[in-house]
Amino acid sequence: MSENIIVKVEDLTMAYHDKPVLWDNDVNIVENSRTAIIGPNGAGKSTLLKGILGLQKTLSGTVEIMGKSVKQVYKKIAYIPQSNSVNWDFPTTALDVVLMGRYVHLGWIKRPKKKDIEIARNALHKMGMQDYAKRQISQLSGGQKQRVFIARAIAQNAEIYFMDEPLAGVDKNTEKVIIDFLKDSQKQGKTSIVIHHDLNTLADYFDHLVILNKRIIAQGKMSETLTQANLDAADMGGGFTIAAM
Amino acid sequence: MIYQNLLLTKISDFLNYNQQMLLTLIVTGIACSILGCFLVLNKLSMLTDALSHSILLGIVLAYFVTKDLNSPLLLIGAGIFGVFTVYAIGLLSKTRLVKNDDAVGIIFPLFFSLAVILISTFARNVHLDTDIVLMGQVIMIPLNNMTVFGVELPKALFYMLIILLINLIFVAVFFKELKVSSFDPEFATLAGFSSGLLFYGLMTLTSFTAVAAFDAVGAILVIALFVGPAASAYMLTKSLKKMLLVSIIFSMLNSTLGFYLAIVLNVSISGMIAVITGMTTFMTVLLNRQGIITAIYLRHKNRKEFRLDLLIMHLGNHEDQEDAEFELGFATIKDHLSWERETTERRLNRLIDQGFVQRNHEKKIFCLTEKGRLRYDMIKVDYGM
Numbered sequence: 001m002s003e004n005i006i007v008k009v010e011d012l013t014m015a016y017h018d019k020p021v022l023w024d025n026d027v028n029i030v031e032n033s034r035t036a037i038i039g040p041n042g043a044g045k046s047t048l049l050k051g052i053l054g055l056q057k058t059l060s061g062t063v064e065i066m067g068k069s070v071k072q073v074y075k076k077i078a079y080i081p082q083s084n085s086v087n088w089d090f091p092t093t094a095l096d097v098v099l100m101g102r103y104v105h106l107g108w109i110k111r112p113k114k115k116d117i118e119i120a121r122n123a124l125h126k127m128g129m130q131d132y133a134k135r136q137i138s139q140l141s142g143g144q145k146q147r148v149f150i151a152r153a154i155a156q157n158a159e160i161y162f163m164d165e166p167l168a169g170v171d172k173n174t175e176k177v178i179i180d181f182l183k184d185s186q187k188q189g190k191t192s193i194v195i196h197h198d199l200n201t202l203a204d205y206f207d208h209l210v211i212l213n214k215r216i217i218a219q220g221k222m223s224e225t226l227t228q229a230n231l232d233a234a235d236m237g238g239g240f241t242i243a244a245m
Numbered sequence: 246m247i248y249q250n251l252l253l254t255k256i257s258d259f260l261n262y263n264q265q266m267l268l269t270l271i272v273t274g275i276a277c278s279i280l281g282c283f284l285v286l287n288k289l290s291m292l293t294d295a296l297s298h299s300i301l302l303g304i305v306l307a308y309f310v311t312k313d314l315n316s317p318l319l320l321i322g323a324g325i326f327g328v329f330t331v332y333a334i335g336l337l338s339k340t341r342l343v344k345n346d347d348a349v350g351i352i353f354p355l356f357f358s359l360a361v362i363l364i365s366t367f368a369r370n371v372h373l374d375t376d377i378v379l380m381g382q383v384i385m386i387p388l389n390n391m392t393v394f395g396v397e398l399p400k401a402l403f404y405m406l407i408i409l410l411i412n413l414i415f416v417a418v419f420f421k422e423l424k425v426s427s428f429d430p431e432f433a434t435l436a437g438f439s440s441g442l443l444f445y446g447l448m449t450l451t452s453f454t455a456v457a458a459f460d461a462v463g464a465i466l467v468i469a470l471f472v473g474p475a476a477s478a479y480m481l482t483k484s485l486k487k488m489l490l491v492s493i494i495f496s497m498l499n500s501t502l503g504f505y506l507a508i509v510l511n512v513s514i515s516g517m518i519a520v521i522t523g524m525t526t527f528m529t530v531l532l533n534r535q536g537i538i539t540a541i542y543l544r545h546k547n548r549k550e551f552r553l554d555l556l557i558m559h560l561g562n563h564e565d566q567e568d569a570e571f572e573l574g575f576a577t578i579k580d581h582l583s584w585e586r587e588t589t590e591r592r593l594n595r596l597i598d599q600g601f602v603q604r605n606h607e608k609k610i611f612c613l614t615e616k617g618r619l620r621y622d623m624i625k626v627d628y629g630m
Contacts, residue, residue: 053435054435081431081432086428091487092428092484096424096484
């Protein structure tokens with residue numbers, strides 16, 4: 001079976017304060033996969049996502065998404081940052097945040113139309129958040145905030161989702177909603193790339209894996225990549241054994 | 246005389262000196278606060294401090310070129326210099342050798358003191374002294390007139406009206422872009438809205454607003470006008486449009502109250518408005534929805550609501566079970582929640598009034614309505630069950 005590569009990263013090196021965080025990485029993300037990125041703390045997982053998306057400077061390397069540059073296909077890319085990366089006291093409602101997903105298609109100056117609001121409402125509904133549309137975002141729980149972020153990505157109607165630890169600090173219910181959403185998106189032909197931290201659920205939730213510790217340790221199909229040897233090589237083996245799964 | 250009046254409308258025919266001053270202050274306040282909202286949201290309020298001081302150097306440098314204190318080029322030069330200040334602060338903090346706050350604290354005292362030295366060395370006879378720089382000269386506003394399109398009005402009022410108009414247009418046209426880039430800059434950048442472009446757009450207007458306002462109200466009040474009303478509105482509102490509106494209301498209130506108090510007490514007008522701005526902001530700290538006094542009120546209200554939620558939970562939990570008829574009778578509800586007979590009655594009635602609960606007269610039990618069941622599901626989500 002031949003696999004299409006939807007995100008192709010070559011020779012990516014990134015630094016923070018002249019101190020390299022990522023060394024010369026080649027990453028290939030398979031189209032229509034649910035790919036997890038794992039690695040110990042400080043492995044550069046978030047940095048890798050930001051580098052791919054052009055949100056942080058890279059020292060070397062090229063990134064191709066669907067064979068083009070990020071700037072050419074930005075409408076098809078949804079980025080869901082760590083939820084603590086924004087100001088949740090911002091005076092705005094859940095629906096309004098979701099509506100921002102539509103801005104991508106509106107471009108400069110144009111205002112959202114009725115149809116956009118309709119799409120945003122449906123996206124909230126898909127996340128089970130329809131009753132919270134008019135709530136100020138500061139009044140949402142951690143899980144609800146994450147659902148709002150994902151609803152924003154749904155409203156954007158992207159092809160590829162980049163998610164930075166979407167399951168961090170969310171309740172069990174939200175975790176299920178998010179994983180169902182990923183599986184559902186896959187059925188619709190979409191690709192998701194997710195930073196994940198729970199090795200116990202890894203094989204259940206995802207079908208492809210990238211193991212990172214400043215360099216790519218291993219990448220590929222889950223069954224072939226999630227091995228004790230690879231985890232040990234990434235300094236993640238301690239206290240965890242594959243057999244325990 | 247009549248002929249002349251037909252050609253020339255004098256604003257002094259409609260408004261006395263006090264009213265002209267107040268109108269100018271209000272227009273200035275509104276122009277500042279609508280930009281101030283975005284500065285506060287982007288945590289840039291300290292930049293207004295830097296701007297309002299360092300533009301003095303811009304004014305001085307522009308004066309050396311034009312040799313004319315009344316030239317509009319002075320305003321333009323100072324405005325551009327303000328943008329340069331922001332840029333310089335950005336550059337310095339980008340070296341990562343100093344933090345952004347520190348960069349602000351390094352650049353603006355440098356520029357401000359350079360300006361003071363330049364004035365005291367080369368322009369002793371120019372009418373620019375430190376009192377005026379800090380506190381402005383509100384009292385002079387009605388004495389400095391100009392004629393535009395056959396209307397004679399204070400120069401400061403005219404400039405501020407133009408600035409207000411530009412600011413309003415900027416915020417109205419780029420409302421969506423400013424909102425998304427203030428809330429989530431990375432998302433905005435990825436969505437094709439360059440946050441750098443919006444940032445320098447905002448800073449350019451802030452700079453020109455500060456320059457125009459500086460002349461009338463001085464460096465200290467400019468900061469208060471930018472930050473105070475916006476910070477108050479931030480604490481009180483849950484949408485950006487309302488925040489803008491509330492900040493305008495605060496600004497008008499502060500200016501009016503401060504102005505008349507200053508007249509009555511015969512003190513500095515700018516100073517008094519800055520004091521009132523500080524006080525209303527402090528009041529909102531106490532009274533906003535997360536404020537101290539509000540917290541006490543909400544705790545009381547929440548306790549009440551929590552008990553009603555508890556009742557709904559009880560009804561919801563037992564409704565579909567076999568023991569429903571036993572559990573949902575009045576006496577058992579009362580016993581299980583260990584409430585007084587009267588309180589139980591009152592709370593049940595309250596929920597019936599709100600349409601969450603209905604009486605089943607046949608079985609002599611209470612049960613949830615359709616609306617009550619929705620509320621039950623929401624409570625479960627809210628409390629994470």
